[in-house]
Amino acid sequence: MRRRSSLPVTFLVPTLAILLVLSMVPTLYAIVIALQNRELSSPGYSWVWFSNFADLFTDRRFLNAVWVSVKWEIVTVVATMVVAIGLGVLMFEAAGPRLRNFYCLLFIIPVLLPRVSAAFVWKFAYHPLYGIATYPYRLLTGGLIFDPLSKPATALFAVASVDVWQWGLFFAVIVLKLLETLPPQPIEAARLDHAKRWQIHAYVTLPMLKAPLISLMFVKMIESLRSFDLIYVMTRGGPGVATETLDMYAFSQGFIESGKVSYASAMAVLMMIATVITFTMLWKRVQA
Amino acid sequence: MKPYPIRVGRLVAKAILALAGFLAVFPLVWTALNALKNNVDIITRVPKVIFTPTLANITYILGRDSVLTGLYNSVVACGAAVVIGIALGLPAAYAVARYPNRFAGDIQFFVLSLRFLPPVAVAIPLMVIWLQVGLYDTLPALIVTYSLPTISVIMWLAIPAFQGVPKEIEEAAFVDGYGAYSVFWRIALPVAARSLIGAVAFSFVLVWNEFLIALMLSSSNAKTLPIVASELSQQGMNVPWGILNASVVLLSLPPLLFLGVLSGFLNSVFRQKKN
Numbered sequence: 269m270r271r272r273s274s275l276p277v278t279f280l281v282p283t284l285a286i287l288l289v290l291s292m293v294p295t296l297y298a299i300v301i302a303l304q305n306r307e308l309s310s311p312g313y314s315w316v317w318f319s320n321f322a323d324l325f326t327d328r329r330f331l332n333a334v335w336v337s338v339k340w341e342i343v344t345v346v347a348t349m350v351v352a353i354g355l356g357v358l359m360f361e362a363a364g365p366r367l368r369n370f371y372c373l374l375f376i377i378p379v380l381l382p383r384v385s386a387a388f389v390w391k392f393a394y395h396p397l398y399g400i401a402t403y404p405y406r407l408l409t410g411g412l413i414f415d416p417l418s419k420p421a422t423a424l425f426a427v428a429s430v431d432v433w434q435w436g437l438f439f440a441v442i443v444l445k446l447l448e449t450l451p452p453q454p455i456e457a458a459r460l461d462h463a464k465r466w467q468i469h470a471y472v473t474l475p476m477l478k479a480p481l482i483s484l485m486f487v488k489m490i491e492s493l494r495s496f497d498l499i500y501v502m503t504r505g506g507p508g509v510a511t512e513t514l515d516m517y518a519f520s521q522g523f524i525e526s527g528k529v530s531y532a533s534a535m536a537v538l539m540m541i542a543t544v545i546t547f548t549m550l551w552k553r554v555q556a
Numbered sequence: 557m558k559p560y561p562i563r564v565g566r567l568v569a570k571a572i573l574a575l576a577g578f579l580a581v582f583p584l585v586w587t588a589l590n591a592l593k594n595n596v597d598i599i600t601r602v603p604k605v606i607f608t609p610t611l612a613n614i615t616y617i618l619g620r621d622s623v624l625t626g627l628y629n630s631v632v633a634c635g636a637a638v639v640i641g642i643a644l645g646l647p648a649a650y651a652v653a654r655y656p657n658r659f660a661g662d663i664q665f666f667v668l669s670l671r672f673l674p675p676v677a678v679a680i681p682l683m684v685i686w687l688q689v690g691l692y693d694t695l696p697a698l699i700v701t702y703s704l705p706t707i708s709v710i711m712w713l714a715i716p717a718f719q720g721v722p723k724e725i726e727e728a729a730f731v732d733g734y735g736a737y738s739v740f741w742r743i744a745l746p747v748a749a750r751s752l753i754g755a756v757a758f759s760f761v762l763v764w765n766e767f768l769i770a771l772m773l774s775s776s777n778a779k780t781l782p783i784v785a786s787e788l789s790q791q792g793m794n795v796p797w798g799i800l801n802a803s804v805v806l807l808s809l810p811p812l813l814f815l816g817v818l819s820g821f822l823n824s825v826f827r828q829k830k831n
Contacts, residue, residue, distance in 0.1 A: 273655075273735075273736035274736075275651060275655065275736040275737060275740070276651040276655035276657065278647075279647035279648055279650060279651035279740075280647075280648050280651040280652070280663075282644065283644040283645065283647065283648035283707060283711070284648065284663065284666075286644060286703070286707065287666075287667070287670065287704065287707060287708060290700070290701075290703060290704040290707075291670050291673065291678075291704060293681075293685070294677075294678045294681040294682050294685070295673065295677070295678070295681075297681035297682075297684065297685060298677050298678075298680060298681040300681075301680065301681055301684060306684070355572075355573065355576055358569045358572055358573050359573060361566070361569055362566050362569035362570050362573060363570075363573060367573075370577075371573060371576075371577055372819060372822075373815065373819055374577045374580045374581055375576070375577070375580055376815060376818065376819055376822075377580055377581055377584065377812065377815065378580055378584075380761055380811040380812055380814065380815060380818070381584070381765070381808050381811065381812075382764065382765035382767070382782050382807055382808060382811065383765060383767060384765075384767055384782040384785055384786050384804075384807065385785075385804045385807050385808040388587075388785070388789070388800065388801075388804045389583045389584060389586075389587045389804060390583065392587065392590070392797065392800075392801070393583055393586070397599075397601065398598065398599050398600065398601070398603075398797075400583070400586050400603050401583075403602070403603055406601065411601070433579070433580075433583075437576065437580050440576075441822065442822070445822065445823075445826040446826070448826070449826055465565070490671055490672060493674055494675060494768075496675065496676070496767065496768045497767040497768065497782075500767070500768075500771075500786070501786055501789070514674075514676075515674060515675065515676045515768070518676045518680070519676060519768070519772075522680060523772070529680060529683075529684065532676070532680055533677075533680045533681065535676075536674060536676045536677035536680055537677060539674045539676070539677060540673060540674055540677040543672050543673075543674060544669065544672050544673070547669070547672045548669065548672075551665065551668070551669075
């Protein structure tokens with residue numbers, strides 16, 4: 269029916285060309301900068317090739333940042349999926365249509381907030397003396413101080429809780445919608461076999477949703493890389509380097525502490541290579 | 557089928573849900589309340605629920621030049637980037653959705669993979685580039701930079717929206733003698749409009765909330781609202797908390813305005829899947 273038209277070319281080519289320019293120019297330039305020794309304070313530079321990369325692997329703070337980033341990914345992705353599946357199933361089981369709509373609306377609110385806002389909201393809430401989230405602890409212990417953001421052992425989890433607050437609740441809505449799209453027959457059949465409710469979900473519905481749930485986890489893995497705003501506002505990477513992820517460390521090397529733009533860029537390039545390779549492989553496997 | 561005997565389980569489930577619902581909004585409500593408090597009412601060991609409200613924080617925020625400039629910059633930078641995203645993203649998405657070619661899969665993956673790029677990896681070179689061409693710390697630089705996420709996100713979300721338009725309507729229009737372009741303008745766009753608005757709203761929220769790139773690409777003139785808000789706290793906790801809370805509320809309002817649109821968008825996406 270559709271005859272040959274110039275439409276696909278005129279609609280696609282300019283957009284793709286612009287996307288390519290906007291993405292490839294900074295990407296390639298990041299690599300160029302990483303091979304030089306640029307600093308913010310001086311205009312001159314020379315080519316140092318791979319010495320920035322070599323330095324990185326002996327930089328203990330960099331290795332720490334890698335470890336913190338890995339911890340951050342694991343904690344936020346796992347906790348988000350657990351919260352999302354848990355609340356999604358609970359809504360499916362224990363809430364009628366109107367209540368479901370109500371919860372869905374509530375659960376979308378946190379993710380819409382700018383990360384900066386969410387970070388501030390919880391930074392106030394976690395304040396040891398005046399925070400609303402630490403109030404129950406003060407009340408129960410008769411005024412003892414609990415300061416989750418300034419203890420190395422708890423800081424990462426305190427920041428991660430904000431991330432899960434935003435994404436876990438939002439994904440719960442999606443899990444519910446996914447459950448609603450399932451055909452009712454297998455669930456009915458399991459019920460007739462006297463399966464318990466949790467068994468129905470563990471053995472019937474969730475396995476049926478395996479593919480979309482994995483895609484959801486994939487999205488969260490990508491979004492978890494964007495932790496900078498939360499960490500910047502809540503802890504600045506502290507206490508010490510307990511919450512210093514790669515992007516936080518790159519930022520402080522490049523802009524706050526020493527202005528070593530090239531060194532920061534080398535870090536960013538390593539991050540980019542690692543994430544692009546990992547996610548491309550994961551995506552191809554998910555699609556296959 | 558006999559009814560489930562255990563009522564306790566259902567009650568517990570309801571209680572957990574109610575708690576989660578409470579946790580979802582209460583921190584924000586509390587922030588909004590703090591925005592209406594005098595400092596003495598915020599810095600209390602026991603949280604104060606009853607207090608004499610004041611508008612001082614809000615008027616202070618709205619009277620600050622830095623906040624107004626930030627608001628203006630955010631609106632212009634995000635607005636312009638979204639307009640560019642619409643102009644370039646929607647037609648491209650339509651072409652991918654309706655004129656399948658052997659690259660369609662690769663194009664979709666390329667658009668998605670732009671999201672894999674770590675923001676620092678983009679921000680550092682862009683800062684150097686914009687410095688070199690003399691556009692560092694200007695709105696045009698920010699708009700161009702933000703166009704990458706808006707175009708790609710709008711395109712990514714609009715492809716399924718266009719695929720959801722019943723093919724028969726478009727075929728009928730072709731039979732009536734419409735050209736390919738007028739089918740796009742007069743049929744596909746209006747029919748898919750509701751989902752497309754959701755996609756556009758989503759891209760707006762995404763760049764409005766963006767922080768790292770704006771932080772690196774601005775030093776004084778082009779600061780967006782998230783940067784200004786975070787700077788208010790740089791002075792440590794000595795800053796009147798009410799003012800900070802008020803700025804958080806101001807920053808959060810625009811994305812929340814889209815709550816209805818976005819939840820409707822989610823519903824339509826999954827209704828499509830079910831059919």
